[in-house]
Amino acid sequence: MTTTTQAPSSVPGSTAHTDGAWAPIQTRSERPRSYDPADFERPNGREVNWKHSPVDRLAPLFSDVEGGADVVTVAVSAPDAVQTASLSVGTAPRGEIFTPEDLPAAIAWRREPAAHLLRIPAGVELDEPVYVDVQGHGGLAHAHLVLEAMPNSHGTVVLRHAGSVQLAQNVEILVREGAHLTVITVQQWADDSVHAASHQARVDRDATLRHIVVSFGGGVVRVNPSVELAGAGSHAQLYGMSYSDSGQHLESQVYLFHKGRDTRGDVLYKGALQGAGARSVWIGDVLIGPEAVGTDSYEANRNLVLTDGARAESIPNLEIETGDIRGAGHASATGRFDDEQLFYLQSRGISEDEARRLVVIGFLSDIVQRIGIPALETELHAAIEAELQEGAAQ
Incomplete structure (x- = not known):
C-alpha cells in the first residue's frame, strides 16, 4: 500500500504561523496521519493528543517491536x-x-x-x-x-x-x-x-x-x-x-x-x-x-x-x-452527588449507602439501556454493582 503521510512540522504536533512562530495543532482534523511509525515522534506528554494521558504507563506501546x-x-x-x-x-x-x-x-x-x-x-x-x-x-x-x-x-x-x-x-x-x-x-x-x-x-x-x-x-x-x-x-x-x-x-x-x-x-x-x-x-x-x-x-x-x-x-x-x-x-x-437527591431518598427511609447506590445505578443505566442486548445489559449492571461494593469496602 502506498503510504499516505502529512509531513510532520519542524516542531512536532505544531503548525507554522505566517510570522514564523509555531503553535500547537488544536484541531483534530489537522493532526498528522501516516502508516509509517517513523513519521510520529515518541510522545512526551506535551502534545495536544497526549497531554492528558499517562505516557509513562503507555510507554510499552510506543516501541516498534514485534x-x-x-x-x-x-x-x-x-x-x-x-x-x-x-x-x-x-x-x-x-x-x-x-x-x-x-x-x-x-x-x-x-x-x-x-x-x-x-x-x-x-x-x-x-x-x-x-x-x-x-x-x-x-x-x-x-x-x-x-x-x-x-x-x-x-x-x-x-x-x-x-x-x-x-x-x-x-x-x-x-x-x-x-x-x-x-x-x-x-x-x-x-x-x-x-x-x-x-x-x-x-x-x-x-x-x-x-x-x-x-x-x-x-x-x-x-x-x-x-x-x-x-x-x-x-x-x-x-x-x-x-x-x-x-x-x-x-x-x-x-x-x-x-x-x-x-x-x-x-x-x-x-x-x-x-x-x-x-x-x-x-x-x-x-x-x-x-x-x-x-x-x-x-x-x-x-x-x-x-x-x-x-x-x-x-x-x-x-x-x-x-x-x-x-x-x-x-x-x-x-x-x-446531588445532596437534594440523597436527602429525598433518605427521607423515604432509604439508608445513605443504598441511596448512593441508587443514584450511581440510575446515572450509568442511561447508557446501559441503550445497548439493546439484554444479556449484556445484565452483565454490565452486575459489573456496576461489583464496582460499588468494592468502593464501599475501601
Whole structure:
C-alpha cells in the first residue's frame, strides 16, 4: 500500500504561523496521519493528543517491536451469514478509511500482518450479535480488525476484552449505503493492562452507526473513536460509559466529522470515579464541514465523582464551517452527588449507602439501556454493582 503521510512540522504536533512562530495543532482534523511509525515522534506528554494521558504507563506501546505470538487469543462467535477473511496490508478493504493518527496505531498497522475481516453481506439482517472475545495472557500485542456492513444490512458486533495485556489495537469500521451497524467495545481488563485502541469509521449515504464504549477494567485504557458521516442522510450515535477506580486511567477522545449533507450526530459519554488517583479523560471534537448543510449534532459528557482524590477531565470542542444547519451544541458537567437527591431518598427511609447506590445505578443505566442486548445489559449492571461494593469496602 502506498503510504499516505502529512509531513510532520519542524516542531512536532505544531503548525507554522505566517510570522514564523509555531503553535500547537488544536484541531483534530489537522493532526498528522501516516502508516509509517517513523513519521510520529515518541510522545512526551506535551502534545495536544497526549497531554492528558499517562505516557509513562503507555510507554510499552510506543516501541516498534514485534509482539508475542501467544499474548492474545481471539474467539469469534458469529451467525453463519457473517463472512470472514484475513487481510494483509494492501488487501481491500483494509486501509480503505483507516490511517493512523498516532504512534501506537501506526505500529499496530505495521506489526499486524493479517487483519481480521468480519463482513455482514448486503441485505442481511442478523438475528444475533457477533461476539469477538479478546483474552490477554501477558505481554505486548498488536491487532487490526475490519468490520464491514454491506449495503442495507443490519447487525451488531460486540468486542469483549479481558485478561492481562499491553495492546495497541486498530478497529476499522465501514458502514455501506443504507446499512445499520452497532459496534460495542467492552474493556474489563485486569488491573495491570494497558490498552490503546483507535477506532475509525465511515458511514455512507442513509446509513447508521451506533458505537458504544464501555470501560471498567484495566490500568490505562484509551479508546479513541473517529467517525466520518460521509454520505447524505447518514447518522451516528456515539455513547460511552466508564467506571474508574483508584489508580485507573480511562480515556476516550471522540471525533465526529459531519461531511455529507443532512447528517445527524448524537454523542453522550458518562463516567463515574471513586478512589485516590482514579481518573477519566473525555475529549469530544465535532467538525461540521462546509458541505454538511442541514446537519443536526449534539455532544455531551457527564461525570460523577464519588470520592475525594478522583479527577475527571472533560473537554468538548465544536467547529462549524457552514451556517446552514439545523442545530449544533455541546455540554459538559462534572460534580459530586446531588445532596437534594440523597436527602429525598433518605427521607423515604432509604439508608445513605443504598441511596448512593441508587443514584450511581440510575446515572450509568442511561447508557446501559441503550445497548439493546439484554444479556449484556445484565452483565454490565452486575459489573456496576461489583464496582460499588468494592468502593464501599475501601
